[in-house]
Amino acid sequence: MIRSIFVERYKKVLIAACLLVIGVGVFNAVIQNNQWKEVYNDPNAKASFEENRNxxxxxxxxxxxxxxxxxxxxxxxxxxxxxxxxxxxxxSLRASDYSSDTSYQSHFTTYFNSALLLLVPLIGFLLFFIDQKTGFNQFLFSLGASRKELFKKKIIYLAIPVLLSILVGQSLYALLIHSLIPAPYMNATLGQLFTSVISNFSLLFFLFCSSAFIGSMVGNIFFGPLTLAVFLLLRSWLPNSIYSLVDNIKLARGTINKPFSRTLFVDFVGKMGGSIWANVILVLLGLFLMFWAYKKYQSLSLENDNAYLLHKESRWSIWWLMTLFTSFILNLNVFDPWSNFLIRKIFEHVNESIIGPILVNVSVTLTVGCICAIVVFFSGITRKAAKTFDKLNHRTG
Structure with a gap:
């Protein structure tokens, strides 16, 4: 019965979403192939080269x-x-020239390269959020089936087809681009491309799961999507934040001459294969967040439909998660006081107090913590404020 209900409600949307995800990979291969052909057949290329040879x-x-x-x-x-x-x-980079520590990038890129970094999280977010906001959860909970079963069926019939479509679409892209671009210009092996498919899927799996987690935890029609948007923005800064942290540590230890690999995150399929450890961590984090969502789904109340957080008992854990994640990225990617401090101290021999960068980190973290507290505890803060004003008015009255 549950299967037929999900099929009836989501069949058209699910088919459209899966075709769109697969189509992104195919369309991207076609566009990049057309770009390559334009360069190959450019009649003015030789004249332009001779004119600007030096x-x-x-x-x-x-x-x-x-x-x-x-x-x-x-x-x-x-x-x-x-x-x-x-x-x-x-x-002159040949297909056999490959290192897992080297960053590779295509000469021919399109906006569709990163389309799945937005599309997949959006689908994951709507997986639970849309049912909460349309009142469909109330209908599901009245069926008599356990919430464990409802959650599992939603994953089986909705989430898994989307995840499989990612693998299909990215695999088709790898096959198409490898066959459309002739050798030796296609300087990546099919094995390298499929290694990249796995790494890219690990990242997209994490984004899908984390966005589904957000969609299952938030209820406010405005702050829910805003949370997703802020998360995706911060996530795009996460690689540079990690690289900055490692660079600062190497700088402090005097081992900066051994650069850290910039291949942890594979945003789109290509020659870059990524890191197996990063892939494992991303998948485990995604599974952990889905398990967290699964446990909270059992106690989901329909009374707090418009609250920012649907689960009051999770407010402190969510506050910690938001504060640590946001302050980590801001401290290392936006402000990064330690990089300038270490460069001036080591290379310019400027003696500065360590208090400066510490104060910046503390200030950023406290500011982020306060903002996150206002967002997470907003309903509680307004309720207490209203009670306080009522008491004051009662006394003065």
């Missing part, structure tokens, strides 16, 4: 300087290579 250069690792290309063909081949690396930059 200004078009590449970085020579042996000479450690920018040098002009020896010929137009050499320049043309470098421009037609589908993937390039920037650490260090190479004018």
């Amino acid at each position: 200004e078009i250069t590449y970085w020579d690792e042996e000479k450690e300087e920018n040098v002009p290309y020896a010929s137009y063909q050499e320049y043309r081949n470098s421009q037609l290579l589908f993937y390039t690396s920037y650490l260090p930059y190479s004018k």
Whole structure:
């Protein structure tokens, strides 16, 4: 019965969402292939090269300087290579040239490369949020089925098809782009591309689960989606925050000459394979958040429908989570007082007090904590304030 109810309510939307997710991968492959063909067939490329020959250069690792290309063909081949690396930059990167510690990026990128980073979390958020706001939960809870069963069925019939469509869409992208771009310009092996598919799926799985968790915990029609938007913004800064933390530690230890790999997060499928440990952590975090949502779903009350948090007993844990996550990213990606402090101390030999960066970190964390407290405990704060004003009015009256 539950299956038929979910199918009847979500069949069209679910099919459209899955086709859209798969279509993003296919469409992205087609667009990138068209971009590559435009460069390949550009009739003005040679004339433009000859006109600006001395200004078009590449970085020579042996000479450690920018040098002009020896010929137009050499320049043309470098421009037609589908993937390039920037650490260090190479004018001729072959498919066999691969390191798990090296960042790779396509010469041909589109807005659709990152489309799933927004689409997948949105679908995950709506998985629970839409039923709460439309009153469908009230109908589900009246069926007599246990809430454990309702939650599991929703995952089986709604979440899993979306997650499978991600794998299908990204796998199709890998197959298409590898077959459409001819060798040697397609300088990534199919194995490298599918390794990237797995890493990208791990990230999207985490985003789906974390967004579903948010959608299951919040109830306010305005602050709920706003929370998702802020989370996605902060998540986009998370890689740089982690890299900044590691760089600061290496700088303090004097090991900055051993750079930290910038390959932990694979935002889109390509030559970069990512990190197996990062993938495992992302999947485990996603499963943990879904388990948390599963446990809270058992005690979901329909009385607090418009409250920011649907579960009052989780306010402190959510406050801690929001405060630590937000302050970590702001302290390392937006303000980052330690990087400037360490650079001035080590390289410029400027003696500054350590109190400065500590005060910045404390101030940012306290400010974030206060803002998160107002958001999470807003209903309680307003209720206590109203009672206080009533008492004052009663005494003065």
